[in-house]
Amino acid sequence: RWGYGKEDGPSVWHKHYPSAKGNRQSPIDIIPHQVSHDPSLGQIVLNYDQCTSINISNNGHSVVVEFDDSDDRSVILGGPLDNPYRLKQFHFHWGGKGCRGSEHTVAGNCYVSELHLVHWNAVKFRTYSDAATAPDGLAVLGIFLETGDDHRWLHMITDALYMVKFKGSVTDFKGFNPKCLLPSSLHYWTYLGSLTTPPLDESVTWIILKEPITLSERQLSKFRMLLFTAEEEDQRMRMENNFRPPQPLKGRKVRSSV
Ligand SMILES: Nc1nnc(SCC(=O)Nc2ccc(S(N)(=O)=O)cc2)s1
Numbered sequence: 001r002w003g004y005g006k007e008d009g010p011s012v013w014h015k016h017y018p019s020a021k022g023n024r025q026s027p028i029d030i031i032p033h034q035v036s037h038d039p040s041l042g043q044i045v046l047n048y049d050q051c052t053s054i055n056i057s058n059n060g061h062s063v064v065v066e067f068d069d070s071d072d073r074s075v076i077l078g079g080p081l082d083n084p085y086r087l088k089q090f091h092f093h094w095g096g097k098g099c100r101g102s103e104h105t106v107a108g109n110c111y112v113s114e115l116h117l118v119h120w121n122a123v124k125f126r127t128y129s130d131a132a133t134a135p136d137g138l139a140v141l142g143i144f145l146e147t148g149d150d151h152r153w154l155h156m157i158t159d160a161l162y163m164v165k166f167k168g169s170v171t172d173f174k175g176f177n178p179k180c181l182l183p184s185s186l187h188y189w190t191y192l193g194s195l196t197t198p199p200l201d202e203s204v205t206w207i208i209l210k211e212p213i214t215l216s217e218r219q220l221s222k223f224r225m226l227l228f229t230a231e232e233e234d235q236r237m238r239m240e241n242n243f244r245p246p247q248p249l250k251g252r253k254v255r256s257s258v
C-alpha cells in the first residue's frame with residue numbers, strides 16, 4: 001500500500017507504480033510567464049445544476065464526495081475538452097499546521113489546500129475505470145484554497161468530517177452541489193498530466209483555476225482531524241500533508257484561456 005509517509009510516500013511510489021517516472025506526471029509548478037496564451041481555448045462550462053452527491057468517505061488518503069455518474073446530469077465541457085466529461089467525485093489535498101498543502105504550485109508558491117473535481121469521458125468510454133487508464137479519459141478541475149474568512153458553504157463539508165474520521169468510513173451526503181465551491185472567475189491554465197496518487201495513470205486533462213477560494217484556518221483545521229488510519233488500528237495518524245510535490249514538466253506546454 002502507498003501513503004504520504006517516509007516509508008511509503010511520493011519518493012518511493014515508483015517502486016510499485018512505474019507511471020511515477022512517466023513523461024506526463026502531475027502535479028507541476030505552473031510558471032505564468034512561461035504559459036502560452038491560446039485564444040482558441042474557449043471558456044469552460046460547468047453544468048452542475050442537476051448534480052446529485054451520494055456520500056462522503058475517508059479512503060485513507062483524502063476525504064471524497066462521490067456523485068451519481070449514471071447519466072450526464074453533471075458535466076464539465078468546453079475549454080480544452082472535445083466531449084462533456086461526467087462528474088464522478090471531488091476530494092481535497094492539504095498541509096499540516098500553517099504550511100504547504102496544494103499539489104500544483106504557481107511560480108513556486110503553494111496554497112494551503114487544493115480541491116480536485118474528477119470527471120470522466122463517458123462519450124468515449126463505457127466505465128470510469130476504462131477512462132482512468134486512457135490518455136483522454138479524465139478531466140480534473142483544480143481549485144486552490146487560501147486562508148482568510150470562513151467559506152460560507154464549506155461548513156457543509158467540514159461539519160460532516162467528524163462522521164468520516166477513520167479510514168474506510170462512509171456516510172450519506174446527498175444534495176450537495178459543488179457549484180458553491182467555485183471562485184468568481186473560471187479563467188484557467190490547462191495541460192496534459194496524470195493522477196497525482198497511485199496508480200498515477202497518465203489520463204488527466206488538468207484544468208486549474210487561476211482564482212483561489214478562501215476558507216478559514218478553523219475550517220481547514222477540521223480536515224486535519226481526519227485520520228489516515230482505520231478505527232481498529234492502534235496507532236492513529238492524523239491526515240495531513242496528503243499532497244504530491246511538483247513533477248518534471250518534460251517539455252509539456254501549459255496553456256491559458258485568458
Ligand atoms: N484504472 C483505474 N481505475 N481506478 C483508478 S483509481 C480511482 C481514482 O479515481 N483515483 C484518483 C487518483 C487521483 C486523483 S487526482 N488527485 O485528482 O489526480 C483522482 C482520482 S485507476
Ligand SMILES: [Zn+2]
Binds near residue numbers: 091092093116196
Ligand atoms: Zn487530487
